[in-house]
Amino acid sequence: MPIRLLNKLQQFSPLTENDRLFLRAAAERRRLMLRAGEEVIAEGERPTAVFLFLEGWAYRYKTLDDGRRQILAFLLPGDLGDPDEPPEREMDHSIATLTPVTLAELAREDLERIAGGHPTLAEALSWETLARGAIQREWTLNVGRRTALERIAHLLCELFARLAAVGLTQGSACALPLSQAELADATGLSAVHVNRVLQQLRSDGLVRLHDRRMELPDLTALQQVAKFNPAYLHLHYRRARPDAEDLPVA
Amino acid sequence: MPIRLLNKLQQFSPLTENDRLFLRAAAERRRLMLRAGEEVIAEGERPTAVFLFLEGWAYRYKTLDDGRRQILAFLLPGDLGDPDEPPEREMDHSIATLTPVTLAELAREDLERIAGGHPTLAEALSWETLARGAIQREWTLNVGRRTALERIAHLLCELFARLAAVGLTQGSACALPLSQAELADATGLSAVHVNRVLQQLRSDGLVRLHDRRMELPDLTALQQVAKFNPAYLHLHYRRARPDAEDLPVA
DNA sequence: GCACACACTTAACCTGCGTTAGATGCGAAT
DNA sequence: ATTCGCATCTAACGCAGGTTAAGTGTGTGC
Incomplete structure (x- = not known):
């Protein structure tokens, strides 16, 4: 099973083969498989390990x-749970699965060893x-500030972009x-x-839904409707541009 | 000028005099004083230092x-800007002042020295x-999910609780x-x-406003209106409770 | 003293979205 | 095959909160 987190991390810094092997090994020690609709961890519990989502969808x-319920985030393959949560802190929210999910529980010692011995991996994390x-x-x-149409469109754009970053889109389509x-x-x-909003997006030809999948035939148009600017996802690493004064005179 | 961040940190772990002196010194090297209504840093800029807010209010x-504008957070005395932002990342939002503000720019080397040589301080941060x-x-x-009345009440409860944590409330009143x-x-x-909502809160005797200050005569009642549960603020440190099985038999 | 900018307030009106309640369809379990 | 549960869809109605537009302080600069 691919560690899709690596797809993302490698966009930030080039990882060594050693880094990759270490993370892969850490993600193999403890695996958890959950069915759809199960709780991963509930509000008030103390997380003992750090979750790395390998397959399937979950939500915070x-x-x-x-x-009344508010979903705070979707957790997709390649996402980490709460890597910095110390185990003595109680969760202030819950996480549950939407589909069957496979996840790895990363031991805190392994994470500490990353912090110690794998600087580029640590930086990427x-x-x-x-x-x-x-x-x-x-x-x-x-x-807070977008209309219903914009909100839905924005969410779909975000999900598509994040799935694309870990290689889980097929052309203009992906799971939903x-x-x-x-x-x-x-x-x-x-x-x-x-x-109602989905009907409109469909009749405008911006979204097609079938079989728990979505297709976005005109991503650019959908992004305009959503006022979507992918910069906030920070999916692509950019080192500080060398400014003019830093450059040697050519 | 008091480093109100220390008030909060000491609730998490007992700091040594050495820790306190180090942080105080780090916060003295570079000071910035801004007037009300100024930008601290704008979307797209790269933060060079880490901001520690000493006095006055700002917002993200x-x-x-x-x-259309969404305020994402209020920055109060004792708050840190974005301590983990690497300088090569562009800000995805802006920060501006609401009142005259004094802040310290913490050098990244100082923060690294904290990570290296001041473990309890690092943990608290x-x-x-x-x-x-x-x-x-x-x-x-x-x-996303609270009514207008609940939202305003909730925000006021949060601000009051956070100001109380750094010693900036006077009885049931504080700045607003x-x-x-x-x-x-x-x-x-x-x-x-x-x-409209403020009128109601006033006529219900839950809030009094004058002179850029608020008074909350019945905090408990206001918290009930807001469905406010201060747990999410994590203001009070609790070590993992020793569970029954961990305790020696008495 | 006056002008100006802002914050707050109020009122009238409007609409985007919520609520309620069914109808329809479909997959899973038995 | 039948039932059950769940998701989608539709329609009618209602309301929380938005919009527009004044009017009223009140502090600041000149």
Whole structure:
């Protein structure tokens, strides 16, 4: 099974074969296989290991007492759970699966050994952590200030871009194992309104849905509807541009 | 000028006098004083140092092309900017001041020296980073799933709790240097509706506003309205409870 | 003292989205 | 084959919150 996290990390810094082998080995020691609809970890529990998602979709969420639920993030193959959470901290939210999921539990000692002995790997992992924060901020903007149409379009653009980054798109199509109720909880809308918005996106020829998959025939147009700017995903590493004054005079 | 970050950190782990002196010294090398309404750093720029806010209020925000703005977080005395941002990454959002602000620019070498030689300080700082992420998640929930009344009440509860953690409350009162338009941008509402909600909170005796300050005469009642659970702020350190099986038989 | 910019307030009106309630279709379990 | 559960879809209705547009302070600069 491919460690799709490596796909992303290698865009940030070139990893050595040694780095790759170390991460692969760390991800093999403890595997967990879950069915769809299971809890990975619940609010209030203490995480003992760090989750690395290998296959399948999961989501992070919080609920209010009366049942209102907000999905905070989707966890796709190649994503890390909460790498920096110390085990003495209680989770302030829950994680559950949407499809059958395979994940690796990374031991904290292995992560510490990465921090110690694999600097480029460590750097790439911290880049991942920062990208996660940036995505959360974009979601706050999405839910706070975009219209229903923009929100749904934006979410679909994000999912497509993130799946593309780990090689899980097929042409203009990819998996989308979400019910309309789940789309609603991710965008702060009602399920009925999500249905209305999807109808419109479909009739505008921007989205096609069948068989738990989506196709985006005109990604550029969809991104314009969503006001989607992929910069926040920080998927592509750019070293600081050498500024003019740093360059030797040619 | 007090380093209010220390107030928070000491709740997590007991710092040594040496730790405190080191942080204080690091925060004295480069000071910046800004007036109200100035940009601290803009989207697209590269942060060269790490900001430690000493005095005054600032906020993180993103805007859409047509001017819609979402405030993502408020930065209060004792808060850190983005401690883990590497300098080669471009900011995906901006930070600006609400009041006159004093901040320290921490040199990255100093932070590295903390990571190397001050383990409890480093641990406390990483705790801070995690709390920042938790707050961002709570904001996504706030904007996505709470009603207007709950959102405003929740924001006020959070601000009060965070100010209390750094010793900046006076009884049931604290500063609130926010216009209603800014409250609106933080909660995903319109300024007019914020006004309506504030009227209600006032007439219910839950909030009093005058002179850029707020008073919360009945904090418990306000927290109930907000469905506020301070756990997400992770303001109080709790070591893992020794479970029954870990305890020696008495 | 006056002009100006802003913040707050209020009112009238409007609409995007929520709510409720069914109808329809389909896959999984038995 | 039948039932059950769940997802999608539709329609009717309602309301929370947005929009527009004034009017009223109030502090600041000149």
